Amino acid sequence: MTPSKTGDAPSILFINQHYWPDLASTAQHLTDLAEYLAGDGFDTHVLCSRGHYLSGSMEVPAEETHNGVQIHRVRATAFGRDSILGRITDYASFYTSTLARVLTGRSYDTIVTLTTPPLLPLVGTVARALRGQAYGIWSMDLHPDAEVAAGMLAEDGRPARLLHALNDAGYRNADFVVDLGAHMKRRLRRKGVPDDRLHTIPVWSKKEEVSPIAHEENPLRDELGLENKFVVMYSGNAGRAHRFEEALAVMRRLDGHPHIEFVFVGEGPQKERIETFADDHDLSNFRYLPYFPREQIKHSLPMADVHLMTLREEMAGIAVPGKLYGIMAAGRPVVMVGPAASESGETIRGHDVGHVVDPSRDADPAQRLYDTLLRLYSEDDERRRLGERGREVFLETFERAVCCRSWTDLLRAQVGGEGPTDKDEMAAERN
Incomplete structure (x- = not known):
């Protein structure tokens, strides 16, 4: 041509x-x-x-x-x-x-x-x-x-x-x-x-736009009052392709924990449902923030200790959440609630950059998510290993x-x- x-x-x-x-x-x-x-x-x-x-x-x-x-x-x-x-x-x-x-x-x-x-x-x-x-x-x-x-x-x-x-x-x-x-x-x-x-x-994602930043060097954590907090973050669209039943149950169960904070960032059709749940249960360990400008992503994604992803089982192959690659770029581990047989699930498990909680396979996925988050909270070396592995794979492939x-x-x-x-x-x- x-x-x-x-x-x-x-x-x-x-x-x-x-x-x-x-x-x-x-x-x-x-x-x-x-x-x-x-x-x-x-x-x-x-x-x-x-x-x-x-x-x-x-x-x-x-x-x-x-x-x-x-x-x-x-x-x-x-x-x-x-x-x-x-x-x-x-x-x-x-x-x-x-x-x-x-x-x-x-x-x-x-x-x-x-x-x-x-x-x-x-x-x-x-x-x-x-x-x-x-x-x-x-x-x-x-x-x-x-x-x-x-x-x-x-x-x-x-x-x-x-x-x-x-x-x-x-x-x-x-x-x-x-x-x-x-x-x-x-x-x-x-x-x-x-x-x-x-x-x-x-x-x-872009290596110069998102990279691992130590918490003490991240101004956004200080600005948001997250010093000494273990931040579990969901960043991006809360859409109809995503599931939040397990995350909400774990948020409620961990309410009152002195160090664990759930931070949601973004918008989406399920945002109101999530905020209503938090209000109805008077959750003290939760906040929902608007999207950060792209120039602040370099601070917002590394602000987390662990990132949360979700996907409904029937959406495998229909939607592929791109947020995974920003998480890997930030050098943070990811926990996905969703089908292991999906692009994201296979990337996470195949490259050993986090954990997948599959509701179709786990008898009690909320309990599994709870156990996984607490284990990552207590194991600094494992979080570091998964994050470093994620950054390495990101540079090679994503x-x-x-x-x-x-x-x-x-x-x-x-x-x-x-x-x-x-x-x-x-x-x-x-x-």
Whole structure:
């Protein structure tokens, strides 16, 4: 395939509802990748909205170039995530504006759609049918699989069947699909995506953005009054893909402990439920903080002694929590409540960076979580070992440069250009 632009720079258009300076996880990862590709010689463009992940619009221009990436922001509503109707309206307005822009604007060597909003890959399908536009998919999660698993749609209902048919067509017609791991890959095979079009590239964190920091050197612990506290942290979206029954039970059981503090950071549809539980039981060892700005992540993630992750069993392969890689970057152990047979569960157990409490296998998962947290509380050397192992594995496998280099090699293979970077250069990027 020849580039659509004069010169040797391959042209790429990424499409996602959120992008810099928004704080959504997909926005941050797409920003990392787009800027990396721009620095590696790609003619890199992003098509997004002005909407903030939570609600409202950002004061940003319709067109601008930031760190080498040309950003194009279409008009769309910005009701946010507070209501299902508002979210659907935002999705629909972004989808229609994006489709109009793709069908009437310039062509690119390839378009890469993410999966926010759901059905976004259909933009690529339509562009291929009407303009011969090549496209790929960065499958951050699966829809309507997630809505069915969360009980929002009946599996055998007409809406779910229609959405499956539309979304699966988007995947089957793509030139390539990037999945986040083996369990998601299996689901995509069942949608009819051929093996030779599937490529696994995990999401990541950045070694210079998050690194181990001793508690006495972390100003955020002092600012929040966490001196002499053993902090169990849940950081990120408290969404419908996550389970909190065991965590809430353990929080209540450990209420009054002189040193253990549970700190939740972020937002999400289950936040109100968690705060209501804490209020109803008058928990004294709990606090819920808003998202920290990205520049403060370097202090917020190492603030914990142990990080907590959760995932509902039916969400394995549908959602892959990216927070794991920030935890590993921070050099802290992780305890996951969720399926061992999942991308996250297998990473934790396979690389020995923490513990997995699997409610489908443990007779009393709340007791197991309680015992695991108390053991880590009392065993300083074990916490240190798990944290150091996590940092080591992160640098080898889940660091931004490592993952973005895999993207570079994949995209150059798709659109032409220079071959893979020399292994010595890749090794230098990991150091």
